[in-house]
Amino acid sequence: MRILTGIQPTNVLHIGNLFGAITPAVELQKENDLSMMIADYHAITVAHDPKALHESILLIAGAYLASGINPTKTVLFQQSQISAHTELAWILQSVAYMGETKRMTQFKEKSGDKQDSVSVGLFTYPILMASDILLYDTQIVPVGHDQKQHVELARDLAQRFNKTYGNIFVVPEPAIRKQGARLKSLTEPEKKMSKSAPSAKSYISLLDDKDIIYKKIMSAVTDSERLITLEDRREGLFNLLTIFSLTTGRQADEIANEYAEQGMKVLKESLCEAVFAYLDPIQTKMRELLNNPAELKQIIQNGSQTAKMQADAKLKQVKKAIGVTL
Numbered sequence: 001m002r003i004l005t006g007i008q009p010t011n012v013l014h015i016g017n018l019f020g021a022i023t024p025a026v027e028l029q030k031e032n033d034l035s036m037m038i039a040d041y042h043a044i045t046v047a048h049d050p051k052a053l054h055e056s057i058l059l060i061a062g063a064y065l066a067s068g069i070n071p072t073k074t075v076l077f078q079q080s081q082i083s084a085h086t087e088l089a090w091i092l093q094s095v096a097y098m099g100e101t102k103r104m105t106q107f108k109e110k111s112g113d114k115q116d117s118v119s120v121g122l123f124t125y126p127i128l129m130a131s132d133i134l135l136y137d138t139q140i141v142p143v144g145h146d147q148k149q150h151v152e153l154a155r156d157l158a159q160r161f162n163k164t165y166g167n168i169f170v171v172p173e174p175a176i177r178k179q180g181a182r183l184k185s186l187t188e189p190e191k192k193m194s195k196s197a198p199s200a201k202s203y204i205s206l207l208d209d210k211d212i213i214y215k216k217i218m219s220a221v222t223d224s225e226r227l228i229t230l231e232d233r234r235e236g237l238f239n240l241l242t243i244f245s246l247t248t249g250r251q252a253d254e255i256a257n258e259y260a261e262q263g264m265k266v267l268k269e270s271l272c273e274a275v276f277a278y279l280d281p282i283q284t285k286m287r288e289l290l291n292n293p294a295e296l297k298q299i300i301q302n303g304s305q306t307a308k309m310q311a312d313a314k315l316k317q318v319k320k321a322i323g324v325t326l
């Protein structure tokens with residue numbers, strides 16, 4: 001199977017990104033053709049600091065590799081190095097309907113009441129994402145729940161294009177895990193964990209040290225019921241049990257039973273240890289990689305060369321199909 005996923009380089013990566021997108025891809029790496037993209041052209045759709053963007057590109061590459069992506073097996077590449085992405089996005093903008101893009105929940109959320117003053121790029125962003133996916137004959141796209149609608153748009157555009165111009169694109173499907181695809185904010189558990197949240201207390205960053213992890217988990221919002229139980233309606237607690245399960249590989253209900261009588265504080269203390277034990281080797285590896293940016297850059301360049309060959313070949317077929325090739 002051909003699999004592709006991507007993350008935007010913004011200066012924070014949190015455990016939602018890790019469990020929603022990175023670890024599911026790492027698990028699929030062995031048996032499939034995997035591509036891991038650094039979605040840097042998506043990151044410029046909102047105001048950004050060029051120096052911070054530059055650093056974040058390396059940070060994402062470091063996170064991919066430290067989490068188990070093997071660059072000799074998987075194509076790790078940078079979106080902006082391959083002009084076919086933006087070129088196909090232009091072509092697909094002529095296939096997509098205004099109504100379709102207007103419906104995207106993420107655009108509505110990110111633009112809020114400022115729809116007239118956000119960038120046009122923020123609005124057309126899902127179309128660039130569709131070209132990321134369609135250029136590589138991607139069958140499966142592992143993402144967190146919030147990206148499902150964007151992958152569905154990529155499906156619709158592929159089907160419409162194929163119907164109009166011939167069978168050029170593979171129709172992709174989102175792969176959304178049952179657990180970990182929608183980790184919640186630690187401070188407002190009714191919302192998703194997000195790097196654009198106003199408070200850093202709401203997420204656990206991949207590079208948070210032990211003290212910070214401890215502070216954030218101990219102050220995570222839960223409820224005042226005495227027993228520990230695994231129930232959807234107890235959103236804060238449910239989220240903590242989910243994180244406990246993801247970082248230990250144990251079943252969430254089994255963890256809830258074990259801590260049933262011990263109370264929230266004891267559960268949170270054990271969770272801190274579990275999260276730290278899980279992140280510690282990833283953090284050590286990430287720091288090691290980030291200390292050697294030349295090597296990281298080389299890996300990204302090599303992967304991007306491979307990706308470019310695949311993408312250019314696909315774009316050639318598309319241009320022929322729409323009639324512009326002489």
Ligand code: ADP
Binds near residue numbers: 007020145
């Ligand atoms: P954010 O929403 O924090 O800005 P991105 O939009 O860059 O994160 O998301 C990168 C990847 O991480 C996507 O696949 C997205 O679905 C996934 N993801 C983001 N937030 C979460 C979350 N809270 N739980 C699970 N997956 C998430």
Ligand code: TRP
Binds near residue numbers: 004008128143
């Ligand atoms: N839009 C995705 C996000 O914000 C990142 C992304 C860009 C992506 N292109 C992609 C994810 C292609 C999967 C496939 O998280």
